[in-house]
Amino acid sequence: MDAAVESVRVERATKASRVFAVLAALALAALISLPWWGDAGDMRLIAEMAYYVALAQLWNLLAGYAGLVSVGQQAYVGLGGYMLFYLTGVWNMNVYAAALIAGPFAGLVAIPVSFAVFRLRGAYFAIGTWVVSEVFALLASLIAVLGAGSGLSLTVPILQEISTHRDTRDAILYLMTLGASLFVTGIVYLLLRSRHGLALTAIRDSEPASASLGVNTFGTKFIIYIATATCTGLIGALIFLQKLRISPEAGFSINDWTVVVIFMVVIGGIGTIEGPFIGMLIFIFLREWLADYGTYYLILLGLIAIVIMLKAPSGIWGWVIQRYDLQLFPVGRRLVLRPLEKAAKR
Amino acid sequence: MQWINILVQGSLLGGFYALFAIGLSMSFGIMRLVNIAHGDFIVLSAYVGMIAVDATGLNPFLSLIIVMPAMFLLGYALQRGLLNFTLSGGLLPPLLVTFGISVIIQNGLLQGFGAYDHRLKEGAIETASLHLPGGFDVGVFPLLVFAVAVASIGSLQVLFYWTRLGRAFRAVSDDADTAELMGIDNRKLYAVAFGIAMVFTAIAGILFGIRTIFDPAAGPIRLILAFEAVIIGGLGSLWGTLIGGMVLGIAQEIGAALNPNWQILAGHVAFLALLIMRPSGLFPRTRD
Amino acid sequence: MTLLLRTRDLSAFYGDFQALFAINVDIEEGETVAVIGANGAGKTTFLRTIAGALPTAPQAVLFAGQPIGGKTAHDIVRLGIAMVPEGRRLFPSLTVEENLLLGTHSERKGPWSLKRVYELFPRLRELRHLPAPSLSGGQQQMAAIGRALMSNPRLLLCDELSLGLAPVVIRDIYQCLGAITAEGTTAVLVEQDINRALDASARFYCFQEGRLALTAPTKNFDRAALTAAYFGL
Numbered sequence: 001m002d003a004a005v006e007s008v009r010v011e012r013a014t015k016a017s018r019v020f021a022v023l024a025a026l027a028l029a030a031l032i033s034l035p036w037w038g039d040a041g042d043m044r045l046i047a048e049m050a051y052y053v054a055l056a057q058l059w060n061l062l063a064g065y066a067g068l069v070s071v072g073q074q075a076y077v078g079l080g081g082y083m084l085f086y087l088t089g090v091w092n093m094n095v096y097a098a099a100l101i102a103g104p105f106a107g108l109v110a111i112p113v114s115f116a117v118f119r120l121r122g123a124y125f126a127i128g129t130w131v132v133s134e135v136f137a138l139l140a141s142l143i144a145v146l147g148a149g150s151g152l153s154l155t156v157p158i159l160q161e162i163s164t165h166r167d168t169r170d171a172i173l174y175l176m177t178l179g180a181s182l183f184v185t186g187i188v189y190l191l192l193r194s195r196h197g198l199a200l201t202a203i204r205d206s207e208p209a210s211a212s213l214g215v216n217t218f219g220t221k222f223i224i225y226i227a228t229a230t231c232t233g234l235i236g237a238l239i240f241l242q243k244l245r246i247s248p249e250a251g252f253s254i255n256d257w258t259v260v261v262i263f264m265v266v267i268g269g270i271g272t273i274e275g276p277f278i279g280m281l282i283f284i285f286l287r288e289w290l291a292d293y294g295t296y297y298l299i300l301l302g303l304i305a306i307v308i309m310l311k312a313p314s315g316i317w318g319w320v321i322q323r324y325d326l327q328l329f330p331v332g333r334r335l336v337l338r339p340l341e342k343a344a345k346r
Numbered sequence: 347m348q349w350i351n352i353l354v355q356g357s358l359l360g361g362f363y364a365l366f367a368i369g370l371s372m373s374f375g376i377m378r379l380v381n382i383a384h385g386d387f388i389v390l391s392a393y394v395g396m397i398a399v400d401a402t403g404l405n406p407f408l409s410l411i412i413v414m415p416a417m418f419l420l421g422y423a424l425q426r427g428l429l430n431f432t433l434s435g436g437l438l439p440p441l442l443v444t445f446g447i448s449v450i451i452q453n454g455l456l457q458g459f460g461a462y463d464h465r466l467k468e469g470a471i472e473t474a475s476l477h478l479p480g481g482f483d484v485g486v487f488p489l490l491v492f493a494v495a496v497a498s499i500g501s502l503q504v505l506f507y508w509t510r511l512g513r514a515f516r517a518v519s520d521d522a523d524t525a526e527l528m529g530i531d532n533r534k535l536y537a538v539a540f541g542i543a544m545v546f547t548a549i550a551g552i553l554f555g556i557r558t559i560f561d562p563a564a565g566p567i568r569l570i571l572a573f574e575a576v577i578i579g580g581l582g583s584l585w586g587t588l589i590g591g592m593v594l595g596i597a598q599e600i601g602a603a604l605n606p607n608w609q610i611l612a613g614h615v616a617f618l619a620l621l622i623m624r625p626s627g628l629f630p631r632t633r634d
Numbered sequence: 635m636t637l638l639l640r641t642r643d644l645s646a647f648y649g650d651f652q653a654l655f656a657i658n659v660d661i662e663e664g665e666t667v668a669v670i671g672a673n674g675a676g677k678t679t680f681l682r683t684i685a686g687a688l689p690t691a692p693q694a695v696l697f698a699g700q701p702i703g704g705k706t707a708h709d710i711v712r713l714g715i716a717m718v719p720e721g722r723r724l725f726p727s728l729t730v731e732e733n734l735l736l737g738t739h740s741e742r743k744g745p746w747s748l749k750r751v752y753e754l755f756p757r758l759r760e761l762r763h764l765p766a767p768s769l770s771g772g773q774q775q776m777a778a779i780g781r782a783l784m785s786n787p788r789l790l791l792c793d794e795l796s797l798g799l800a801p802v803v804i805r806d807i808y809q810c811l812g813a814i815t816a817e818g819t820t821a822v823l824v825e826q827d828i829n830r831a832l833d834a835s836a837r838f839y840c841f842q843e844g845r846l847a848l849t850a851p852t853k854n855f856d857r858a859a860l861t862a863a864y865f866g867l
Contacts, residue, residue, distance in 0.1 A: 069437055071382075071445075116622050122437045123380040127573050128621060131614050134570060138611040254566065255452075259445055266442055295453040302446035302453075309442045310431050513732050514739060520725040527685055527719060529711035529740030529785055 020328040031178060035171035043174040047242060049284055050181035054235045055257065056264045056276030057188045058228045063262075064271035065192065065200040066224040067207070069122070072129025074258050075113070075136050076106040076229045078251030080236025082140060085152040085246055090145060095161050099176070099237045106233020107226050114225050118218070130254065137252035151247030159244075177238045184231045189273055189329055191227070196220060260298070263305040269315030273329040278316050348603070351482045356599035358484070360575070360592030361492030362557070367572035367579075367587045368498055369547035375582040376519050376539045377433060382444040385569030386451040387544065391417055391551025392560050393455060396464055406466040406556055413548045421544030425537040433536075448565065455562035466555035491553050495591075498546055499584045505542075515539060519582070567610075574617040580627030589628060593620070638663040638820050639684070639789060640696040644703070646676075646683045653679040655844045663788070666821045668831035668852070671841035672864060677824040678720055680841065681791045684822075685717045686710040697789070711740040716787035720794045720824075722778040724766035730777050731762040737784025744786025745817075751780040754810055772803035776810070783814065790814070790821045796830055808834050828864075842866045 034043060055073070062068045080102040087098035117128040141149045163169040191197055199220045202210035211217045236257075240246045250256070260283060268279030283301060290297040312319050320326055366388060373379040381387075391413055398409040424447070432439035474486040506512035514535055518525045526532050554560065554568070571594065579590025594613050601612020620628075639661040646654040654676045661667050669677050682688050684695055686707035695703040702710055711717075716737070724733050734751055752759040755776040761769060766777065775795060782790060795811070796804040804827070811834060815821050825831035832838060832852045840848040840863040848863035850856070861867065 063438070069441060071441075116618060119622055119625055123374075123441070124577065124621070124625065126380070126437070126441060127570070127577070128618070131570060131574070131618060134567075135611065135614045135618070138614070142607050142611070255449070259449060262442060262445065263449075266438075270438070294457050296457065298453045299450050299457075302449040306428070306443050306446040309439050309446075310428075313435065313439065510735075510739075513728065513736060516727050516732075517725045517736050520727050521723060523687065524719060524723040524725070525736070526707040527687060527711065527717045528736050528781065529708050530736075531706070531708045 014327055016326050017328050024328075028182075032175070035174060040167070040170050043170055044242070045284070045288075047174050047177040049280055050178050051235050051239050052261065052264065052280045052283065053276055054181040054184040055232065055261045056268070056280055057185050057273070058232050058235075059258070059261050060265045060270060060272075060276050061188050061191070061224060062228050064265065064275075065197070066221050067203060068221060068225060069126050070117075070129040071126045071254065071258050071262070072117075072131075072133040073228070073232055073261070074252050074254050074256070075129070075133035076110065076232035077236035077239065077257040078133070078136060078140065078246075078248070079106045079109055080233030081240030081246045081251045082146055082152070083233070084237040084241060085154065086146060088158045089152060089155065095158055095241070099234070099241065102237035103230045103234030106236070107230030110226050110229030113229075114222060118222070118225075133252050133254065137248045140251065141248040147247075149248065151245060151250070154241070154244045173238075173242055177242065180234055180238050184235065185273070187227070187231065191224075192273070196223070200224070255298075260301065263301050265315075266305050267301075267308050267315055269317030269319075269321075270313075272315070272317045272321070274320075274327075275315050275317040350480065352599045352603055353596060354482070354484060355488075356596030357592045358488040358492050358595070359598060360590075360595030361495040361588070362488070362553070362591070363571050363575040363594050364588040364591030365491060365495040365498065365546070365550045365553065366568055367575040367591060368495075368502070368550070368584065369543035370569075370572045371576045371579075371582070371584060371587045372502070372543040372546070373540055374576065376515050377429075377522075377536045379429060379433065379440050379540075380437070380444070382441060382569065383447040383451060383565075384444075384547065384572060385565030385567065386448045387417070387547045387565075388551045388554055388568050388572075389560055389562065389565040390451050390455070391548040392466065392555030393459065393464070394548075395466055395552045395555055399466060406468050406552055409466075410549065410552055413552060414545045417544040417548040417551075418541040421547075422537045422541035425540035426533065429540065430533045430536055452562050452565060459562065461561055461563075463559040463561050464555070465559045466552065468556045472556065487557065491557070494549060494553065495588060498549065499588055502546075502584055511538070571613070574613065577627055578617060578620050580630035583627075583629040586627060586629035593628075636663050636698075637661070638665075638698060639822075641684070642694055642696070644680075644683060644690060644694040646679050646688050646690055648679075648688075653844050654683065657841075657846050659839060659846070659849075661789075661820060661822065663820055664815075664818050665837065666815045666823065666835040668835035668838040669822060669824045669841060670826075670828050670831055670838055670864070671847075673826070674843075675841040676844040677841055678793055679844075681717065681793050681822065681824055684710075685715060685791060708740070711785055711787075712742065714742065714786070714788035716740075716782035716785045716790055718775075718778050718782045718790065718792045718795065721797065722771075722774045724769075724774055724777055724781070726765065726767045728766060729763050730758055730766055730769065733766050733777055734758075734762075734780050734784050737781040740785040742786040746783045746786050748784075751783055754783075754813065755780055771799050772807065775799060775803075775807055779807070779810070779814075788820060790819050791824075792821060793824045794826065795823070796825060796827045804830065828860075840864055 031046060034046060059073055062070055083102040083105045084098045087093040087101060088095050113132055117125055117132065120128045140146050146152060159169060162172055192200070199210065199215045202215050203217050203220060207217055240251065264279030264283050265276055267282055268277065269275030286297040286300055290300065308315055369387070370381055370384045373381050394416055395406055395409045395413045398404060398412040399406055428443065429440065432443045471487055475483040476486060476489070477483055506516060514525070514530050518530060518532055518535055522532050574594050575591035576587050577590070578593050579586030579588070594617065597616035598609045598613040602609035637660060639659070641657050641659045644654060644657040645652065657680060669680060671677050679688065683690050686705050686709065690703040692701045692703045695701070697713060697715060702713060725736065728736065731748070734748060757773060758776055758780060761773060766774065769777065795807055799807070808830065811821065823831050823835060835852055837851050838849065839846060840860060842863060843866065847866070848859060
């Protein structure tokens with residue numbers, strides 16, 4: 001150890017992260033109270049932002065931390081959505097119970113899927129996950145009780161179970177989505193702060209090296225994959241609870257539930273918790289701004305993602321970190337070395 | 347007799363999938379590029395063919411005179427100006443950039459041509475069929491597609507094993523750094539390779555446009571089918587890709603014989619099963 | 635004698651790690667020069683930087699008076715610098731002859747042809763249609779040298795020619811190298827086998843931890859000084 005260093009500490013929180021925590025709490029309070037001061041359109045938009053953030057966090061966890069570059073997460077969005085419609089419509093299950101079961105169901109399905117796709121590496125893994133999702137979509141379009149090709153709709157009685165008043169129902173659905181998104185972001189955050197988070201960072205940096213240091217790479221990846229599928233299924237159930245209709249194309253859409261999500265993560269900053277928020281805001285902004293011009297916003301989003309990938313591969317937030325050493329969600333550990341002379345001045 | 351028919355029809359269908367897959371197989375084999383936009387390039391070729399047919403009144407087959415060089419230039423420019431920059435940073439950059447291209451092509455076509463179905467009209471050949479002894483019919487067009495696939499792979503084989511350019515392709519595929527030290531300009535070579543891959547994509551696109559209707563969203567499923575053919579066959583082996591396509595086609599025909607709705611599903615299931623049993627395909631050549 | 639290769643304050647980096655520090659080397663046309671040093675001294679990095687595989691400042695490397703630092707590897711081959719890489723690095727899916735022909739992609743005219751290479755290494759002619767990996771280590775080394783010669787280099791960079799080869803094979807290889815340099819090709823030999831390298835060359839540079847520690851003619855040099863430079867004593 002260098003003699004000029006007096007004290008060494010490992011810190012997580014930074015000044016910026018403490019300020020941010022206060023601001024975030026205020027913003028959260030505003031969002032929670034939205035049903036009392038905003039209209040249905042605001043709630044729909046914020047709910048959409050919330051579930052996109054959740055999907056982006058989950059993909060980021062998979063690809064940015066665990067190195068599992070899946071392009072088949074729409075499989076679990078669709079599964080979650082279909083499970084909700086099936087349980088409520090066919091089994092007459094309570095809608096809240098169905099939403100809660102949808103997530104674990106997706107996680108359960110992910111177990112045998114992982115046995116298959118985990119045999120694959122890199123690009124093979126990516127394509128394998130996509131094919132699995134296509135299989136689910138085709139199965140959904142063949143199964144009569146799932147409405148086959150035309151899909152399912154939520155019936156009025158099911159909606160009235162939530163509330164007979166439309167405004168109240170909108171508010172409840174909004175708060176559920178917001179809560180689920182917070183829950184997912186919280187899980188990702190806690191996971192990254194945990195021992196698993198450290199293991200993940202090690203695996204991402206070098207899988208053979210971390211395996212030789214005793215990190216259980218397969219086990220860690222497996223847990224992440226299943227946890228991600230579970231959360232994705234829950235979010236999927238809530239997405240289609242808002243949309244009221246599901247079909248094989250909508251439920252298992254790679255463009256809606258994976259491609260734009262990947263763009264958000266890459267634009268915002270892969271491997272950071274802040275990145276998905278920024279990427280989502282850019283996506284929503286482009287879409288609303290270019291709302292009158294068809295799908296040009298997707299072309300623009302694609303262009304931005306390409307430019308970021310090539311010019312600033314760590315994304316907008318990665319650039320901010322490099323430039324200002326700012327971290328709002330303190331997942332990392334910082335070694336604080338206080339030089340002797342500075343310590344002496346104090 | 348029904349089984350022979352399934353084998354024949356499935357094999358012919360496999361020729362179609364192999365044709366889809368040639369461009370993909372080349373770009374993966376030579377520069378390890380996973381081109382997610384490949385299916386969209388097939389569809390784009392069909393649209394370029396449609397524009398050429400509308401503008402010149404040419405027969406769709408002859409439109410290849412325009413579509414092939416156009417796609418070569420597009421491929422060369424994309425590799426030189428964009429894709430070359432994705433090749434040094436792991437899996438994500440090429441994946442994301444080609445996803446971006448895919449979204450741009452799909453939505454560009456959607457904005458330019460609408461979501462309607464289109465088709466390249468060729469006339470009698472689309473429905474003509476040959477009566478074979480044993481009492482089953484073989485479509486002339488599927489037979490033609492299969493012949494084109496075999497001829498394409500054969501011509502690439504000649505290119506790879508009998509020409510200076512092909513030797514450079516194989517060397518770069520083996521060891522890009524050493525090839526550069528021997529005087530090969532990898533970036534330029536990659537651009538030529540992607541250009542040539544796009545020529546075969548153009549052929550696939552025109553035949554696809556004659557065979558079925560197409561719309562801006564038709565690309566991704568073609569990409570998956572092409573991937574399945576490549577991976578079943580084993581990366582980097584073009585004849586393997588043809589066999590892979592045929593395995594896929596036969597699996598689909600078996601599925602379709604059981605229930606017409608199971609065709610694509612049966613292909614995916616066969617692919618996943620084979621992938622789990624033999625992750626490196628039936629005839630692997632490329633080392634990654 | 636004209637100066638063929640000159641490096642001035644040549645530095646090289648792997649990411650943040652500096653592998654070479656201000657190397658100054660002068661090599662005359664027609665010379666055979668050895669570069670020796672312990673493992674990790676920067677010998678291979680030195681060759682790779684000259685060959686353009688690692689970036690450096692333009693003026694750091696002058697070849698025949700031209701600044702070539704930072705040019706791409708394929709451009710540098712075209713100017714007349716060829717590399718026999720460490721571990722041979724033949725292309726496994728190419729035949730022996732195809733490997734040799736790959737050397738012609740630099741499009742340099744000169745005395746070397748398939749015929750001349752086969753005269754130098756007659757064994758390769760018999761093996762020419764075999765895939766490169768089926769050759770023995772010594773035969774592969776011959777093919778790797780032949781491949782470099784096919785680009786008609788003025789300067790031949792040889793990285794660890796003796797690596798993994800039997801002594802009798804090493805002797806043959808160095809004999810052939812003597813025949814090549816006798817015709818006027820300049821050569822830089824990187825070797826761990828110090829005696830072998832010193833026997834084959836007129837002058838040596840000794841590297842130590844990325845820095846130049848000693849340079850001297852190979853005749854009548856001070857062994858003690860070399861030992862000190864080599865081990866950093």
